[in-house]
């Protein structure tokens with residue numbers, strides 16, 4: 108054993124996921140975090156949809172202004188204006204209400220963009236039918252094109268293509284109806300020009316939506332890669348490179364976590380035994396000196412595997428540094444802890460390690476202490492360290508348990 112093990116400063120706060128016990132805790136924390144973040148994400152997505160809907164409807168407000176102008180210059184009757192504006196306002200309010208009440212979430216496209224384009228465009232089509240010539244129809248027609256642009260940011264290019272086809276068909280229907288019911292309002296050369304320009308603009312918007320979709324999927328891929336990289340970084344920050352066990356940093360975090368947990372238990376009146384143990388490989392320097400550092404490294408890896416195989420899911424086992432390890436055994440009274448640590452010691456002693464035909468004897472000493480309710484974790488660690496010291500002094504390859512303390516008055 109090296110110099111006496113001093114309790115580490117338990118002040119750092121990093122994400123300490125690395126062992127099954129830690130992972131179990133991380134999973135619970137992650138589940139709660141995921142639930143909260145899913146709710147938050149939904150709220151923010153709904154807010155974004157509402158803002159986008161409002162922005163889209165400013166286009167329809169501008170269209171309404173244009174229809175007012177057409178009424179003012181005598182191109183449209185006041186009754187038609189009243190019907191158009193009522194339909195438009197009712198549709199806008201209905202969409203906003205649907206988003207507010209969350210009813211939009213039942214739709215395949217919760218943004219309702221397709222309907223927010225097709226319905227007002229249908230009302231505009233009805234106005235177009237009442238206008239006298241192509242010159243008066245053109246501004247209203249192109250105002251709708253701007254509305255279509257909003258869809259390009261949300262819809263897939265295929266959906267956009269269908270919307271564009273529907274809008275061109277709307278206008279084709281206007282020309283058809285005019286030809287049937289009011290042919291005197293059609294000048295074919297102007298009408299053809301307008302129709303071609305309108306259809307070509309729609310096609311260009313579909314192309315823009317294709318480009319935007321490409322950008323969107325690149326962004327999704329980059330986000331995914333970033334997420335994976337940050338997970339990998341988190342892993343590197345908390346795992347010991349040699350043994351794959353939680354590293355020193357993760358050990359601090361685990362102890363920090365146990366400190367808050369025991370504090371919460373005392374506050375909540377629940378007193379579940381927590382055992383903290385320190386493990387130190389015996390005469391490790393000798394192994395290094397006799398067999399080389401490679402064998403020493405191999406021994407540490409094998410010890411990590413052997414101990415993990417013995418421990419329960421909820422137990423934590425981390426490499427504090429060199430040949431020193433920390434264990435936390437939650438909800439474990441002293442007799443169970445002693446049995447478990449004895450199995451750990453036995454598992455290490457049974458490791459079959461050879462070098463050039465020579466057997467490498469491995470053993471470890473363990474010191475443990477049962478956390479007393481209200482006791483500071485640092486104090487429990489100091490008691491475990493004293494027990495480890497005792498195990499070393501008594502001849503190594505053994506487990507020593509610190510005497511249990513009476514419950515402390517106050518949690519630290």
Ligand SMILES: Nc1nc2c(ncn2[C@@H]2O[C@H](COP(=O)(O)OP(=O)(O)OP(=O)(O)O)[C@@H](O)[C@H]2O)c(=O)[nH]1
Nearest residue numbers: 108109387388389390391392393400403404429430
């Ligand atoms: N191979 C290898 N050796 C390491 C590693 N980390 C620390 N060591 C060695 O571990 C040895 C620890 O030696 P000591 O602190 O004297 O303890 P010990 O020889 O185990 O003696 P006791 O603990 O008293 O039984 C030192 O020689 C370190 O160089 C490592 O990652 N790999």
